[in-house]
Amino acid sequence: MSMDEWVICKISGLAPQIRELEAQAVAEGFRFLTRLIAEWESGANRFDEQGECLLGVFYNGRLIAVGGLSSDPFSEPGVGRLRRVYVARASRGQNVGKALVQQLLDLASGHFRSVRLSTDTPEGAAFYLRCGFQPIQDDYATHVKPTS
Structure with missing residues (x-):
């Protein structure tokens, strides 16, 4: 799969394919897509406040990320x-x-001075380090990256 075969775009409504990704995530022991769907459906979080967004990566029309x-x-x-x-x-x-x-970081730079996240797997931590994040000691975040 090459970069010119997939496209990243903003999502303004949850595609039915999110359920396929959710099933894969749950099979790996991750529940955060289940929470994403529940929060979206309840209106608790639709990534629609100032500076917020939800992005999807599509490969040949299929949601892959x-x-x-x-x-x-x-x-x-x-x-x-x-x-x-x-x-x-x-x-x-x-x-x-x-x-x-x-x-996501490019979009953040227009609204936020830094971006934080929390991951609880060694694979996730290694991935975010490769993306330029630094580890931090915080009750609510494991990594941070300035946007500028």
Whole structure:
């Protein structure tokens, strides 16, 4: 799969394909896409506040990755948070996740001075280090990256 075969775009409504990604995530022990869907359906979080967005990566029309950017509810104003970033297992190792995170960071730079996130896996931590994040000691975040 090459970069010119997949496209990253803003999602303004959850595609039915999100359920396929959710099933894959749950099979890997991740529940955050289940929370994404529940929060979207309840209206609790639709990534629609100032500076927020939800992006999807599509390969030949199929949703293969998703990730969101929101204001960090655990920090002061002006700090963003990467949320619900998930790449289908079959699409990993092909720069899909890195391109998705970079697009989220590019969008964040117009609204937030830094972006934080929380991951609880060694693989996630290694991935975010490769994306330029630094580890931090915080009750609500594991990594941070300035946007400028």
